[in-house]
Amino acid sequence: NAGVTQTPKFRVLKTGQSMTLLCAQDMNHEYMYWYRQDPGMGLRLIHYSVGEGTTAKGEVPDGYNVSRLKKQNFLLGLESAAPSQTSVYFCASRQTSGSFYEQYFGPGTRLTVT
């Protein structure tokens, strides 16, 4: 049982390049989330999904797109990377009920945009 996994672990992009971050969970969780974490800013929600085929905007969605084609996977895309998107990105998942909203996090992807 791997829990929540993220690939890649590190990535360096040049301004304007695109990339996709992959999140996978093997806990059969319905809800999945993408956060970014910056010094002094805490965890900020980018997008989330409440089930396969659904996505919704979080607090800081601009410049990002997401897709949830399969229940176990949640993809985060950057179409044209900007230096302001340099951050550590975390994926998380949770059950629908009976869990008091507890979220399980992946190990993170450290992205640098130059």
Added chain:
Amino acid sequence: TQLLEQSPQFLSIQEGENLTVYCNSSSVFSSLQWYRQEPGEGPVLLVTVVTGGEVKKLKRLTFQFGDARKDSSLHITAAQPGDTGLYLCAGAPYSGAGSYQLTFGKGTKLSVIP
């Protein structure tokens, strides 16, 4: 918008000392969670408190949920270097708009010096 304020932001103490971290809000939460994040890793859930006034103990860590469900504290007795990390509190809303999301505090960065 619900906000969670954590204090202190940084804490550096000697091994064996006691400490308390606070998490405060003007909003009421249905439950509150504490996570610990070690460098280079994702947050890991420590505990969830659900009932106003509830106290939970996890070895040397004691968690309390305020009577009004607006605040929480984490007390560590006889801190050890292994307690070093970023401590995050997160509040879960009652059902309704935004009920899929947690509100995270910005964290308390704890360093325990041997």
